[in-house]
Amino acid sequence: MKAFLCRKFGPINSHTVDEVDNLVPGDNEVVVDVHAAGVAFPDVLVVQGLYQIKPEFPFSPGGEFAGVISSTGSKVKMWNEGDRVIGFKGSGGFAEQAICNAYNIMPLPETMDYIIGSIFPLNYGTSIHAFKQRADLKEGESVLIMGAAGGLGLTAIHVAKAMGAKVIAAASSNEKLELCQSQGADETILYSRNNMNRDSQKEFSNKIKAATQGQGVDVIFDPVGGAYCEPALRAIAWKGRYLVIGFTSSIPSIPLNLALLKGCQIIGVFWGNFCLKEPLVNADNFKALFKMFENDQIKPFVVETYPLEKTAHAIELLANREALGKIAIKIRD
Ligand SMILES: NC(=O)c1ccc[n+]([C@@H]2O[C@H](COP(=O)([O-])OP(=O)(O)OC[C@H]3O[C@@H](n4cnc5c(N)ncnc54)[C@H](OP(=O)(O)O)[C@@H]3O)[C@@H](O)[C@H]2O)c1
Structure with missing residues (x-):
C-alpha cells in the first residue's frame, strides 16, 4: 500500500509517499481502508518533531480519517469487515490503510460521506x-x-x-x-x-x-x-x-x-486526553454532534481536497497560514 511517510523529523517537504507492506491487525485492532483523511495543524508540528506526541518511525501523520474496515483482530467483537467508520488517533491517516485500536473508531453515519467523516472527529x-x-x-x-x-x-x-x-x-x-x-x-x-x-x-x-x-x-x-x-x-x-x-x-x-x-x-x-480520561462523556458529545448534523444544525464542509501525493503541499498550506477553511486528503472514492 501507499503511505505518506515520516522516516525522521524534518521539513514538511522532505517527507514523501512510499510503497510499504500492507497492515495486519493485532488482537484488539482493526485495519481500515482509508478513503479520506483530514489535515490539521498537529500534522504541521508532528512531522517536524515539534508536537507533544512523537510517534515511532516510520509513521504517517493524519490523526483523523474515514474508511471501511478491511480486517479485524481475533479479540475484536464489536466491529466487522465492511463497517464504515471514522478513525481518530494521533497519526496514521495519510495512507491507503490505517491500523486502529478498536476503541479509536466510531460508526460513520449513513448520511455522512467519507470526506466529511474524515474531518469530523478532531x-x-x-x-x-x-x-x-x-x-x-x-x-x-x-x-x-x-x-x-x-x-x-x-x-x-x-x-x-x-x-x-x-x-x-x-x-x-x-x-x-x-x-x-x-x-x-x-x-x-x-x-x-x-x-x-x-x-x-x-x-x-x-x-x-x-x-x-x-x-x-x-x-x-x-x-x-x-x-x-x-x-x-x-x-x-x-x-x-x-x-x-x-x-x-x-x-x-x-x-x-x-x-x-x-x-x-x-x-x-x-x-485527546479528555477522550482517554472521559470516554463516556466524549461518546455523549458525539451523539449530540451527530444529532446536530442530522438536524442540519451543523453543516461541516471541506474547502479543498488533495490526492495522497500532494499531502506535503496540503500540510504546508497550514504551516504558511495560507489555508482557507478545512483541507482533506482524498485517498480513494
Ligand atoms: N486543545 C485541543 O484539544 C486541540 C484540538 C485540535 C486542535 N488544536 C490546536 O488548534 C490549533 C488550530 O488547529 P487547526 O487545525 O484549526 O489549524 P489551521 O486550520 O491551520 O487554523 C489555524 C489558524 O491559526 C491562525 N494563525 C495565526 N498565526 C499563525 C501562524 N503563525 N501560522 C499558521 N496559522 C496561524 C490562522 O488564522 P489567521 O491567519 O486568521 O490568524 C489559521 O487559520 C492548533 O494549534 C492545533 O494544535 C488543539
Missing part, C-alpha cells in the same frame, strides 16, 4: 468539549473565536451557533472573514497578520469591546495564542471564560493580574 470533538464541559456556554452568551477561518475555528463557529451563542469571528484577512460569515458568524473582526504591535493589540481589544457594547465577551476560543492572546483577554467580560486551545502563532505569556481584575477563568482544553 475539530468538532474539541469544539463541543471546549464549549460544553470547559466553558459551560449558555444560550445567548457571546463567543469570540480567533483564527476563526481555520479548520478548528470554523467548527467552533458551527458548534457555538448550534448552542445558541452570538459568535464574533476574528481572523487576519477579509477573505477569511467572508468565509466565517458564510458559516454563520454574527460579527467579524479583522486583526493584523504580521505586525501585532501595541497599537494593533489595543485596536483588537477595542473592536472586541465594541462588538459587545462595551461589556466584554463571555467566552474566548483561542487556537492562536501569541500576541493575540493578551488583547483578547483584556476584552473579556466579568466572569468570562478564556479557552486555551492551541498556539499556531506562539505560546504567549500573560500578566496573571488580568484574571483577577476580570474575575475570569483561564481554562485549558485538551481533547
Whole structure:
C-alpha cells in the first residue's frame, strides 16, 4: 500500500509517499481502508518533531480519517469487515490503510460521506468539549473565536451557533472573514497578520469591546495564542471564560493580574486526553454532534481536497497560514 511517510523529523517537504507492506491487525485492532483523511495543524508540528506526541518511525501523520474496515483482530467483537467508520488517533491517516485500536473508531453515519467523516472527529470533538464541559456556554452568551477561518475555528463557529451563542469571528484577512460569515458568524473582526504591535493589540481589544457594547465577551476560543492572546483577554467580560486551545502563532505569556481584575477563568482544553480520561462523556458529545448534523444544525464542509501525493503541499498550506477553511486528503472514492 501507499503511505505518506515520516522516516525522521524534518521539513514538511522532505517527507514523501512510499510503497510499504500492507497492515495486519493485532488482537484488539482493526485495519481500515482509508478513503479520506483530514489535515490539521498537529500534522504541521508532528512531522517536524515539534508536537507533544512523537510517534515511532516510520509513521504517517493524519490523526483523523474515514474508511471501511478491511480486517479485524481475533479479540475484536464489536466491529466487522465492511463497517464504515471514522478513525481518530494521533497519526496514521495519510495512507491507503490505517491500523486502529478498536476503541479509536466510531460508526460513520449513513448520511455522512467519507470526506466529511474524515474531518469530523478532531475539530468538532474539541469544539463541543471546549464549549460544553470547559466553558459551560449558555444560550445567548457571546463567543469570540480567533483564527476563526481555520479548520478548528470554523467548527467552533458551527458548534457555538448550534448552542445558541452570538459568535464574533476574528481572523487576519477579509477573505477569511467572508468565509466565517458564510458559516454563520454574527460579527467579524479583522486583526493584523504580521505586525501585532501595541497599537494593533489595543485596536483588537477595542473592536472586541465594541462588538459587545462595551461589556466584554463571555467566552474566548483561542487556537492562536501569541500576541493575540493578551488583547483578547483584556476584552473579556466579568466572569468570562478564556479557552486555551492551541498556539499556531506562539505560546504567549500573560500578566496573571488580568484574571483577577476580570474575575475570569483561564481554562485549558485538551481533547485527546479528555477522550482517554472521559470516554463516556466524549461518546455523549458525539451523539449530540451527530444529532446536530442530522438536524442540519451543523453543516461541516471541506474547502479543498488533495490526492495522497500532494499531502506535503496540503500540510504546508497550514504551516504558511495560507489555508482557507478545512483541507482533506482524498485517498480513494
Ligand atoms: N486543545 C485541543 O484539544 C486541540 C484540538 C485540535 C486542535 N488544536 C490546536 O488548534 C490549533 C488550530 O488547529 P487547526 O487545525 O484549526 O489549524 P489551521 O486550520 O491551520 O487554523 C489555524 C489558524 O491559526 C491562525 N494563525 C495565526 N498565526 C499563525 C501562524 N503563525 N501560522 C499558521 N496559522 C496561524 C490562522 O488564522 P489567521 O491567519 O486568521 O490568524 C489559521 O487559520 C492548533 O494549534 C492545533 O494544535 C488543539
